[in-house]
Amino acid sequence: xxxxxxxxxxxxxxxxxxxxxxxxxxxxxxxxxxxxxxxxxxxxxxxxxxxxxxxxxxxxxxxxxxxxxxxxxxxxxxxxxxxxxxxxxxxxxxxxxxxxxxxxxxxxxxx
Amino acid sequence: xxxxxxxxxxxxxxxxxxxxxxxxxxxxxxxxxxxxxxxxxxxxxxxxxxxxxxxxxxxxxxxxxxxxxxxxxxxxxxxxxxxxxxxxxxxxxxxxxxxxxxxxxxxxxxxxxxxxxxx
Numbered sequence: 538x539x540x541x542x543x544x545x546x547x548x549x550x551x552x553x554x555x556x557x558x559x560x561x562x563x564x565x566x567x568x569x570x571x572x573x574x575x576x577x578x579x580x581x582x583x584x585x586x587x588x589x590x591x592x593x594x595x596x597x598x599x600x601x602x603x604x605x606x607x608x609x610x611x612x613x614x615x616x617x618x619x620x621x622x623x624x625x626x627x628x629x630x631x632x633x634x635x636x637x638x639x640x641x642x643x644x645x646x647x648x
Numbered sequence: 649x650x651x652x653x654x655x656x657x658x659x660x661x662x663x664x665x666x667x668x669x670x671x672x673x674x675x676x677x678x679x680x681x682x683x684x685x686x687x688x689x690x691x692x693x694x695x696x697x698x699x700x701x702x703x704x705x706x707x708x709x710x711x712x713x714x715x716x717x718x719x720x721x722x723x724x725x726x727x728x729x730x731x732x733x734x735x736x737x738x739x740x741x742x743x744x745x746x747x748x749x750x751x752x753x754x755x756x757x758x759x760x761x762x763x764x765x766x767x
Binding site: 539572574580581582583584587588591593625627633634635636637638639640641642 | 694695696697708710711712744746752753754755757758759760
């Protein structure tokens with residue numbers, strides 16, 4: 538059972554806007570920043586969003602992140618076939634003397 | 649361009665110690681501002697943080713591993729390592745090494761290495 542809760546799946550058609558949610562608690566999302574990762578099939582995860590809404594160099598502005606209270610969201614606009622991947626949220630959790638936690642992942646299918 | 653590469657046995661017997669090394673190229677492991685990390689992914693499952701070591705040598709571990717994990721650095725070889733003791737089948741996973749920047753997060757990853765625990 539993951540500390541951060543994500544829907545197991547999401548889908549959209551090319552060009553559409555999709556959002557993926559990540560729900561946590563006061564000890565993680567509520568008091569720390571959220572990061573998002575994209576994992577294409579058979580590859581290592583790639584940092585997509587850090588500090589809730591910042592994009593690393595090279596990440597298209599189609600990807601955006603937001604946070605409110607103990608929840609966060611990743612939005613992908615202008616959906617493309619190459620966006621089909623698993624997406625993970627991550628945050629620091631202040632419980633148990635501190636630990637990094639990840640969401641269970643959301644598999645995005647581009648129909 | 650920073651690159652990370654995991655190496656180590658792909659098969660470990662139950663109750664033994666899993667040992668992996670991550671070789672870093674394109675950057676110094678002794679540079680300030682980075683945590684050198686191990687993360688694993690059970691087959692078909694999500695990501696699990698194992699721990700990381702700061703360039704100063706301070707370590708941080710996932711409490712769920714109950715002190716079985718040890719991360720160390722060899723600055724002379726620009727490598728860092730993971731030892732996970734008393735392994736069981738539940739430790740079968742793809743193990744990734746990664747660099748965590750203090751300003752962003754896990755920004756560079758190795759390709760991952762599958763470790764199977766089986767007799």
